Structures are given as structure tokens and as C-alpha cells.
Amino acid sequence: MAKQSLSGGPCWLCRRRDDGVGYMLRHNARPVWSCSEHLHLVKKGQAMSQREFDIYEGQALHDAMCMAADRLDRLGTGDLNALSEVQAVEFFRGFLDDFGTSLADKLEKLDPPF
Ligand SMILES: [Zn+2]
Structure with a gap:
């Protein structure tokens, strides 16, 4: 069952x-x-309006992408295929965590994104 x-x-x-x-x-x-x-x-x-939320979400995505680029630099490669399985899990888990943390921070503060 x-x-x-x-x-x-x-x-x-x-x-x-x-x-x-x-x-x-x-x-x-x-x-x-x-x-x-x-x-x-x-x-x-x-x-909030969908338009307003989309702006916060887009900013959080941008923040997570910048942190992902830094994470790849620290791993010493720009090629995701070169990562070991452990490194790949760390990389993508980090991206997901960074996105959620950034979006939560933006909604907590509600700084005008416009
Ligand atoms: Zn949550």
C-alpha cells in the first residue's frame, strides 16, 4: 500500500x-x-502581485547563479561534466539552498526592487 x-x-x-x-x-x-x-x-x-513577485524571484535566481559561478571557481572547473558525483550534488544543492535563502531574505525585507 x-x-x-x-x-x-x-x-x-x-x-x-x-x-x-x-x-x-x-x-x-x-x-x-x-x-x-x-x-x-x-x-x-x-x-503580492505576480509581477512584483517575479522581480524578487528573478533577483534571487541571479544571486544564486552568481554564487554558483563562485562555487564552480572554488571547485576549479567551469565544466559541470568534470565534477564528481559528490561535487555535483554539493553544487546543485548549494544552488537550491542559495536560491531559497536569497528569496526568503528578499521577501523578509521587502526592499523595493524597482
Ligand atoms: Zn521553505
Whole structure:
């Protein structure tokens, strides 16, 4: 018998943890899943316009890409195919963590991105 999950998936914000916490912007709306750490930020992100959120998300992606480039420099290669499996997991895990951390920071501060 398959294990039944109470969650729809990983955190909408950081895409990392799946804590089974859901948030609905309106009654009867589809739930947005969050980790316990980011529930208050998911509420902020869901309340803003898609255009505004896309700007914060794009900035977080840019931050994560810059940190990924630095990480590759430290690994001594620009070729992802040259990474060992352990290095590749470290690289992509780092990218995902950096993206989530940057987006959470931007939603926490809500500095105008415009
Ligand atoms: Zn999260």
C-alpha cells in the first residue's frame, strides 16, 4: 500500500523541505505548500502581485547563479561534466539552498526592487 502524504510537495518558497504545511490565500483556494520556516513569507509572497513577485524571484535566481559561478571557481572547473558525483550534488544543492535563502531574505525585507 502506498504511503499517503498530507502535503502537496516541497515549500513554494525555498523548494527544499516538505513539512506538510499548507496556506490558502482565500477560502476554498488551492493550498500553497510551505516549510515551517517560511510560512509567514509564503503569505507575503502570495499576497503580492505576480509581477512584483517575479522581480524578487528573478533577483534571487541571479544571486544564486552568481554564487554558483563562485562555487564552480572554488571547485576549479567551469565544466559541470568534470565534477564528481559528490561535487555535483554539493553544487546543485548549494544552488537550491542559495536560491531559497536569497528569496526568503528578499521577501523578509521587502526592499523595493524597482
Ligand atoms: Zn521553505
